[in-house]
Amino acid sequence: MDWNTFAGDLDAEILMRLGLALVAGLVIGIERESHGRAAGLRTTLLVTLSSAAAMIVSDAFYQDSFAQQGPSSWHPDPARLAAGILAGMGFLGAGVIVHQRDHIVQGVTTAATLWFAAIIGLALGAGSLGVGIVSTVLALIILGLVPRFENRMENDWYSDLSVSFGSNDSDITNTTRLLESMNLKIKGIDWKEDLAANDRRVTFHVKHKKGERLTLPARVITALRMLPDVKTVHWHG
Numbered sequence: 715m716d717w718n719t720f721a722g723d724l725d726a727e728i729l730m731r732l733g734l735a736l737v738a739g740l741v742i743g744i745e746r747e748s749h750g751r752a753a754g755l756r757t758t759l760l761v762t763l764s765s766a767a768a769m770i771v772s773d774a775f776y777q778d779s780f781a782q783q784g785p786s787s788w789h790p791d792p793a794r795l796a797a798g799i800l801a802g803m804g805f806l807g808a809g810v811i812v813h814q815r816d817h818i819v820q821g822v823t824t825a826a827t828l829w830f831a832a833i834i835g836l837a838l839g840a841g842s843l844g845v846g847i848v849s850t851v852l853a854l855i856i857l858g859l860v861p862r863f864e865n866r867m868e869n870d871w872y873s874d875l876s877v878s879f880g881s882n883d884s885d886i887t888n889t890t891r892l893l894e895s896m897n898l899k900i901k902g903i904d905w906k907e908d909l910a911a912n913d914r915r916v917t918f919h920v921k922h923k924k925g926e927r928l929t930l931p932a933r934v935i936t937a938l939r940m941l942p943d944v945k946t947v948h949w950h951g
Contacts, residue, residue, distance in 0.1 A: 730843075731838050731839055731841065732767065732770070734846060735834070738831070738835070738838065738846060738847075741850065742762075743755035743759050745858060746824060753810045753827070753828050762831045762838075765834075766838050768836075769792070769795070770839045771795075772795040772796070773840060803828060806825075867924075869923070870921050870922070872901070873919075873951035874920070874950035875893070875948070876915060876916070876918075876946075876947070877918070878913065879915070881912055882909065888941055889916070889918075892941065897922065898918075899920060903918055913945075931949040935949065
């Protein structure tokens with residue numbers, strides 16, 4: 715490939731598409747990096763730029779196919795590469811999702827952000843500059859402003875409460891009533907009996923409001939401490 719052909723591939727419109735993809739990946743990546751996410755600035759930049767470059771190449775192949783003369787000329791579908799990119803993003807997104815203990819899953823928003831960044835790159839690479847720019851602005855609004863409203867929402871939160879009793883004959887009815895009196899909804903119970911040690915461990919799967927997750931454990935443990943035959947209490951989540 716000579717210099718003229720190379721320079722012809724990099725016209726002003728192509729450079730503008732890549733430049734906008736760079737800016738989109740930069741602003742979204744800075745937001746993710748500032749919150750210490752697994753997929754930060756470099757990852758988001760690579761996703762948007764690679765998606766844009768792939769779409770530019772796919773569009774170029776499609777346009778060049780019309781230069782071929784003849785009734786049997788073949789025209790590639792530019793959407794096939796875009797579909798492959800979005801499918802491949804599933805593997806990258808799965809890599810940033812972490813399932814921790816206590817029913818806590820992290821990284822889902824970061825995975826969705828990477829998928830959205832890929833779509834923005836595809837839109838900019840295809841020449842839909844308005845769609846790409848507006849999508850970038852909306853992504854920043856979602857990532858920056860929506861969490862402020864989420865923190866004020868009284869949504870549900872799920873936790874596990876493990877209570878160890880000193881005897882297999884311990885009655886858990888009083889414990890259940892106590893938890894329900896503190897606005898805890900019991901969703902399930904796991905029961906473990908140690909016959910040799912004469913020990914009983916009961917795990918309550920409870921639902922409560924997210925806003926109480928920082929103060930509720932101390933109040934529950936203090937209340938359970940007053941019950942007879944309760945040896946240990948462990949709050950998960």
